[in-house]
Amino acid sequence: MKPLALLFTLSVGVLLLAASLDLPDWSDPASPASSHVSPYYIQESLNQTSVPNLVSSVLADYRSYDTMFETVVIFCAGITVLTILRRTFRSKDKYILPRPEREDADIILQSAVRLLVPVMQVFALYVIAHGHHSPGGGFQGGVILGASFILLSIAYDLKTVLKRFKENSILFLSAVGVLIYAGIGIICLFLGRNFLAYGAWAKLLGITEQEAHSHGMLGVEIGVAITVMVIMFSLYADLSSSGDLDEGL
Amino acid sequence: MDDLLLFIISKYNYWVAIILLLIGLYGMISKNNLLKKVISMAIFQSAIFLFYISIGTKQHATIPIIEHGHNGYGADHAVIDVANYANPLPHVLMLTAIVVGVATLGVALAVIQKINQVHDTIEEDEILRNMEE
Numbered sequence: 559m560k561p562l563a564l565l566f567t568l569s570v571g572v573l574l575l576a577a578s579l580d581l582p583d584w585s586d587p588a589s590p591a592s593s594h595v596s597p598y599y600i601q602e603s604l605n606q607t608s609v610p611n612l613v614s615s616v617l618a619d620y621r622s623y624d625t626m627f628e629t630v631v632i633f634c635a636g637i638t639v640l641t642i643l644r645r646t647f648r649s650k651d652k653y654i655l656p657r658p659e660r661e662d663a664d665i666i667l668q669s670a671v672r673l674l675v676p677v678m679q680v681f682a683l684y685v686i687a688h689g690h691h692s693p694g695g696g697f698q699g700g701v702i703l704g705a706s707f708i709l710l711s712i713a714y715d716l717k718t719v720l721k722r723f724k725e726n727s728i729l730f731l732s733a734v735g736v737l738i739y740a741g742i743g744i745i746c747l748f749l750g751r752n753f754l755a756y757g758a759w760a761k762l763l764g765i766t767e768q769e770a771h772s773h774g775m776l777g778v779e780i781g782v783a784i785t786v787m788v789i790m791f792s793l794y795a796d797l798s799s800s801g802d803l804d805e806g807l
Numbered sequence: 808m809d810d811l812l813l814f815i816i817s818k819y820n821y822w823v824a825i826i827l828l829l830i831g832l833y834g835m836i837s838k839n840n841l842l843k844k845v846i847s848m849a850i851f852q853s854a855i856f857l858f859y860i861s862i863g864t865k866q867h868a869t870i871p872i873i874e875h876g877h878n879g880y881g882a883d884h885a886v887i888d889v890a891n892y893a894n895p896l897p898h899v900l901m902l903t904a905i906v907v908g909v910a911t912l913g914v915a916l917a918v919i920q921k922i923n924q925v926h927d928t929i930e931e932d933e934i935l936r937n938m939e940e
Binding site for chain 1: 816817818819820821822825826828829832833836837861862863864865866868870871872873874876887889890892894895896897898899902903905906907909910911913914916917918920921924
């Protein structure tokens with residue numbers, strides 16, 4: 559089996575290497591990838607959306623339909639893990655993950671984490687809110703927020719975090735994030751434009767159309783961030799406790 | 808000699824991605840342990856990320872954030888030169904792909920945990936033997 563796998567892998571490798579000779583040189587400004595649609599994004603984005611960060615404007619405006627369903631994929635993944643693992647009743651022959659003996663709480667670790675977590679969360683909010691002008695955005699900020707909760711549940715234990723951040727509200731917020739995204743799009747529909755054409759918000763908010771694009775992007779990034787945050791934490795919580803949400807790692 | 812060096816420099820980003828991709832592919836086919844298969848899948852995925860991001864770079868270009876663009880549209884900035892900014896499109900595609908990759912990795916780990924609960928092993932051949940009995 560293994561020699562066969564090696565042979566197959568090597569033959570795929572030879573094919574790919576042969577194909578790589580025809581690909582454009584590395585960092586060639588005239589390569590096909592950089593010469594069709596991307597010059598339009600680079601030249602027009604600032605005029606059309608008043609957002610200097612092109613990654614944000616392409617992510618949340620030009621390709622917002624794509625991003626909406628990426629968010630739905632994350633939502634579905636979170637729900638799937640819940641469906642597979644979550645057990646509300648306790649079975650006797652429960653499989654227990656190999657866990658180290660939990661000694662008494664480590665005061666240094668807990669104090670350090672208690673100082674770190676608020677800073678992380680404020681930074682995550684900055685990454686979300688300032689994602690239009692500097693590197694950042696909803697996905698990145700959401701992952702940082704989720705990581706802060708995971709850090710908290712590693713330093714303390716899962717129960718401590720779940721007491722403050724209930725499972726019901728995790729499920730509720732994951733749906734709310736997708737709803738914010740789709741809702742912003744649907745309101746554009748009611749205002750007489752296409753789905754997710756943020757220009758329609760200009761009349762409602764009393765601003766120019768370019769600013770409306772910028773504000774619409776901020777709105778959907780907040781929706782993305784909420785979904786990503788709760789799903790990342792819920793993945794950790796379910797996987798680390800094999801679905802019982804008792805003490806975690 | 809210079810030609811050879813130029814050739815290597817202009818293509819080696821693809822070679823790195825291809826080598827990573829092959830490591831992942833080999834692991835996915837030949838490893839018996841389901842967890843190792845999932846790790847190989849993650850390596851395969853990283854190879855794709857690397858490939859896309861290396862496509863997005865341009866010589867002498869900076870990150871795709873318009874300089875001095877903070878005053879809003881139509882302000883006092885000159886015509887934007889496309890050659891000065893990296894291609895934003897691959898960055899966007901990989902940004903979402905990374906987060907979705909983590910989420911699908913979570914699903915894979917959940918399925919493996921469930922398999923372990925049922926079969927008491929995550930070795931592929933032992934699971935197959937279990938199922939035949």
